Amino acid sequence: MRRTVFNEDHEAYRATIRDFIQSEVVPVYPQWEELGHPPRDFYRRLGELGVFGIEVPEEYGGAGEHSFKFSAVTSEELAKAGVSFGGSSVHTALCLPYLLAYGNDEQKKRWLPGFVSGEIMTAIAMTEPGTGSDLAGMKTTAKLSPDGTHYVLNGAKTFITGGVLADRVLVVCRTAAPTKEDRRGGLSILVVDTKSPGYQVGRKLEKLGLRTSDTAELSFTDVKVPVEDLLGEEGRAFSYLTHNLPQERLGIAVGAYAQAAAAVQFALAYVQERTVFGQPVAGFQNTKFVLADCQTEVEAAQAVVDRALDAHDAGELSAADAAKAKLFCTDVASRVIDKCLQLHGGYGYMLEYPIARLYADNRVNRIYGGTSEVMRTIIAKSLGL
Numbered sequence: 001m002r003r004t005v006f007n008e009d010h011e012a013y014r015a016t017i018r019d020f021i022q023s024e025v026v027p028v029y030p031q032w033e034e035l036g037h038p039p040r041d042f043y044r045r046l047g048e049l050g051v052f053g054i055e056v057p058e059e060y061g062g063a064g065e066h067s068f069k070f071s072a073v074t075s076e077e078l079a080k081a082g083v084s085f086g087g088s089s090v091h092t093a094l095c096l097p098y099l100l101a102y103g104n105d106e107q108k109k110r111w112l113p114g115f116v117s118g119e120i121m122t123a124i125a126m127t128e129p130g131t132g133s134d135l136a137g138m139k140t141t142a143k144l145s146p147d148g149t150h151y152v153l154n155g156a157k158t159f160i161t162g163g164v165l166a167d168r169v170l171v172v173c174r175t176a177a178p179t180k181e182d183r184r185g186g187l188s189i190l191v192v193d194t195k196s197p198g199y200q201v202g203r204k205l206e207k208l209g210l211r212t213s214d215t216a217e218l219s220f221t222d223v224k225v226p227v228e229d230l231l232g233e234e235g236r237a238f239s240y241l242t243h244n245l246p247q248e249r250l251g252i253a254v255g256a257y258a259q260a261a262a263a264v265q266f267a268l269a270y271v272q273e274r275t276v277f278g279q280p281v282a283g284f285q286n287t288k289f290v291l292a293d294c295q296t297e298v299e300a301a302q303a304v305v306d307r308a309l310d311a312h313d314a315g316e317l318s319a320a321d322a323a324k325a326k327l328f329c330t331d332v333a334s335r336v337i338d339k340c341l342q343l344h345g346g347y348g349y350m351l352e353y354p355i356a357r358l359y360a361d362n363r364v365n366r367i368y369g370g371t372s373e374v375m376r377t378i379i380a381k382s383l384g385l
């Protein structure tokens with residue numbers, strides 16, 4: 001189906017990012033997989049290229065665009081090439097909206113130029129060992145010092161993407177205890193300097209997929225965080241999360257759709273080249289039907305993603321619609337990638353084939369950013385259930 005969602009600027013950006021991926025990522029990607037993340041300097045290179053600054057206002061060194069579609073273009077091109085930019089999608093797709101919406105002028109001046117250049121890499125820490133889906137159950141605390149100059153942060157977070165290389169982490173924590181009437185109250189966001197005494201990066205977690213994304217445990221022991229590093233208002237973090245999670249979910253939906261589309265392309269190439277029983281795998285009716293089904297599902301997911309991208313750029317994407325996009329596209333991707341792997345036979349199980357990496361990388365899409373079950377809960381609520 002013809003796509004109308006991207007304009008000339010998006011397509012010009014696509015051409016640049018595609019060349020960049022081919023020349024500066026694909027050749028060194030196996031080394032990143034070995035290391036478990038890109039080298040720190042690669043993020044400065046992305047900064048130089050302008051990838052981090054697209055949606056940052058010009059006064060802070062960015063390009064001042066108002067379109068999440070550039071981020072979607074990056075996801076699509078990365079999926080096509082079977083690579084990633086490490087954990088840096090969190091920096092732009094997740095952290096930036098919080099800094100832009102809730103940062104004050106002084107904070108923006110202090111953080112955004114470094115954010116754009118890749119000098120200050122950010123991550124966001126919500127999940128704790130004891131709580132993920134139920135964010136109101138967080139136990140990490142931040143107590144204001146008696147003289148009111150700083151918070152004292154204590155607690156632990158886990159599964160934090162970009163946690164090893166981050167320079168600032170948006171830590172969601174309790175600045176007041178929950179009440180019976182309002183479990184969600186009392187949460188705040190501190191933008192914590194990872195060099196602060198008492199801040200510790202624990203294990204870099206070994207994952208099934210996403211081998212170049214540094215996912216870490218973090219712990220905080222009496223970390224002094226200046227009051228100037230409180231983002232937005234104290235106690236309002238839950239409403240900030242509710243406001244920003246739809247973009248995170250849209251980003252995951254786009255990534256899942258792009259991975260499914262890439263899987264079909266990998267399978268199409270493979271089945272035409274592999275010969276079995278004296279004929280290309282593509283010659284079997286089963287292969288044709290499977291790929292026809294896959295392509296149909298991919299285009300349905302594309303239609304959902306495109307509609308959601310338009311709605312988001314227009315400021316109209318609801319929480320329920322973002323949840324539907326994530327639920328649908330991640331389910332499609334799981335089915336499609338599995339079928340495309342099957343068409344590769346045993347080679348599909350070998351990590352040197354991009355379909356095997358896609359299979360492993362895609363699985364988490366139904367878990368992070370809110371699980372599929374949580375997406376169903378949100379959608380059901382919108383139905384009045």
Ligand SMILES: Cc1cc2nc3c(=O)[nH]c(=O)nc-3n(C[C@H](O)[C@H](O)[C@H](O)COP(=O)(O)OP(=O)(O)OC[C@H]3O[C@@H](n4cnc5c(N)ncnc54)[C@H](O)[C@@H]3O)c2cc1C
Nearest residue numbers: 124125126127131132133159160161367368369370371373
């Ligand atoms: C690779 C990776 C990267 C991540 N990156 C980050 C990050 O950068 N920052 C961050 O803060 N977090 C991150 N996460 C955490 C992620 O968002 C959580 O893992 C996710 O929200 C689920 O929480 P949980 O793991 O605690 O599962 P749980 O909440 O313990 O869920 C366990 C099971 O219970 C089900 N369940 C939960 N609630 C309901 C319900 N109401 N109805 C029915 N079933 C339910 C779930 O669907 C799931 O099947 C990451 C996770 C992974 C795996």
